[in-house]
Amino acid sequence: MARQFDPLLVNTVVGFIGPEYLYNGKQIIRAGLEDHFCGKLLGLPMGVDVCYTNHADADQEDMDMLLTLLCAANVNFVITVPGSDDIMLNYQSLSHHDAVFCRETLNKPPAPEFEAWLADVGLADRRGNLLDDARVLAQWSSRLPLIGA
Incomplete structure (x- = not known):
């Protein structure tokens, strides 16, 4: 069905x-x-x-x-x-x-669209490997708008 x-x-x-x-x-x-x-x-x-x-x-x-x-x-x-x-x-x-x-x-590998998005926002390199530098995550998350703000 x-x-x-x-x-x-x-x-x-x-x-x-x-x-x-x-x-x-x-x-x-x-x-x-x-x-x-x-x-x-x-x-x-x-x-x-x-x-x-x-x-x-x-x-x-x-x-x-x-x-x-x-x-x-x-x-x-x-x-x-x-x-x-x-x-x-x-x-x-x-x-x-x-x-x-x-x-x-x-x-x-992740879905191609997700892999490209991860690289575009700086969370992964172009080969799809997640970056393990905590500063990258902190910089990225600080750019997100707060929910409900």
Whole structure:
């Protein structure tokens, strides 16, 4: 049905329901891979929010394993939150650094448009490598307007 509407993207939030549906980390890993496979099979541009609820028998190592497997299988995108902790919905997810780790480890470049933007704003070099100079980030963030100001 989703293909009929030609969606820009869809995503699965694989461990969000919790142990009532997926009991432990192994089941979350399996379900995430199944969701990814079905998305590829259907030709959907689907990403994955690799996550688990605080009362599930899972931990961050399970999420790291699923992230690595998904990236090796060419997942379209993953959803990340600061510090891996979604405080609004009270579950654990991936951090922004997890996505960078996977891209660098598996030699997967970011989307070309995002890579160009990172270079244009001075956060990465033209080869897509993030700059690790804290002064660059401080200078860049000081140019951003404050939200609500």
